[in-house]
Amino acid sequence: MSSSSITIPETERDAKLRVTAYHGLDLNKKVISFQPGVHERYRIRPIISSSFPKTHLSPDLGPWLKHLPPEILVKIFLNLDIASIFTLRQTNGALRAFVTSIPEYGVLSTDALDAYLAIHRTNLAPWLTLHQVHRALISEWCTMCGAYGGFLFLPTAMRCCLRCICDKHTFQVLSLNLACRMTNFGIPKLQTPVPTWTTIPGWYGKLENTYQKKVRYVSFQHAFEAALETKGPAQVKMLIDEVAREAHRKTFEEDKARACVAIPTYEADRKKAYWGLSCRGCAMKMPRLNATGRSLRSGCKLPDGVDTVYEREEFEKHVEGCENAKWLWEKSEGGKKCVRHLEGRFSVNGGFFESRMIADGEWGY
Structure with a gap:
């Protein structure tokens, strides 16, 4: 078997980050x-x-x-x-x-x-x-x-x-x-x-x-x-x-x-870089807005936790107390199922800005 065909199994820690975190x-x-x-x-x-x-x-x-x-x-x-x-x-x-x-x-x-x-x-x-x-x-x-x-x-x-x-x-x-x-x-x-x-x-x-x-x-x-x-x-x-x-x-x-x-953070021990992590569960608190999103740009306050960016270990502690994030992880059955359809548009777009808006329900997968 060639080395290019070898895949490294995803750890539970990485799977939980994939399901519950996104980069803004x-x-x-x-x-x-x-x-x-x-x-x-x-x-x-x-x-x-x-x-x-x-x-x-x-x-x-x-x-x-x-x-x-x-x-x-x-x-x-x-x-x-x-x-x-x-x-x-x-x-x-x-x-x-x-x-x-x-x-x-x-x-x-x-x-x-x-x-x-x-x-x-x-x-x-x-x-x-x-x-x-x-x-x-x-x-x-x-x-x-x-x-x-x-x-x-x-x-x-x-x-x-x-x-x-x-x-x-x-x-x-x-x-x-x-x-x-x-x-x-x-x-x-x-x-x-x-x-x-x-x-x-x-x-x-x-x-x-x-x-x-x-x-x-x-x-x-x-x-x-x-x-x-x-x-x-x-x-x-x-x-x-x-x-x-x-x-x-x-x-x-x-x-x-x-x-x-x-810039990302580079972990020398893992030889891997990662970006700051935001919570998909907290992003679910965002109201469903029209496609232009003008109500956000007019200055209304974001729900708690939506604009917070975490380091890896910080984020893992946050998930333990975030009910929405734990619910997403449960629905994914340990990372085996895709749960993007359960998220809000905010996290699917990697954060809110008009040029990348995807209307609710148009997930494209």
Whole structure:
């Protein structure tokens, strides 16, 4: 029997997660995201995550790198910025194969492909190391509040949750003009010590407003650190007050969302990545709405638990106390039967947003 025909039996734990949990895709659409199918259409994944056949490899890594042990090379590459790794990978076949073989690079280029592309397209690749991003991927918790964090704040590679992105000033971003006033630097000089990044056109924020124009920003944290080197504490405090007033702008929340991307959590012991988990049982509390869903977008409060995102062990504890989730698991007869027809439209759509609406009863399976 060939190895490709061997299937690993599903554990009861995995089956229960399959029946009772779903990933809220609607949350991903509030930050940097890419259209479904774009990775496959342009064959992005195999290009950045695979090496050439051995027959096409160059004989060695080069006159200097070939003398170093592989363990030392891996440590060097982990502390290189992602732009340099990308460039080295294109140098020759041997370097491409070596970079591809680094486990941390494999996790980023396969399990967190959206994050990898977002880092490059925002021009932050020269500022972030592979180690920084991988450290965020193997974490689970928001660095600010300790809840499950399903997002990466790109300028500082901090893992965070959507609530903190919207509410915390740590993730505040500034226009280049305001950052220049804070630091007394001109724009060319500012870009040397401070990471500047370019927004990606798309839909952002709680209401998924459209932004087509590319704008350059600086994170408040980086601008603040640079300002301390050029101004006194009193002047910096005045500038912080100015930034606080800036926070009341209508697009403030969307600006921060344009600096974030959704990421999974990678479990090194299982060699598997998983996304934040939402409860199908709690989603059944959602009222049946018309196809446009305008009553939700008008600001009505979601039922308790609908917008909560869990880590695996957290979710398993939640299911023990969720009557709807336990009912779905019972009806599935231990995961043997499909129970999607018993769910609400909310969880079937991976969360509520109009572009993926499926009318009640139109399940398509």
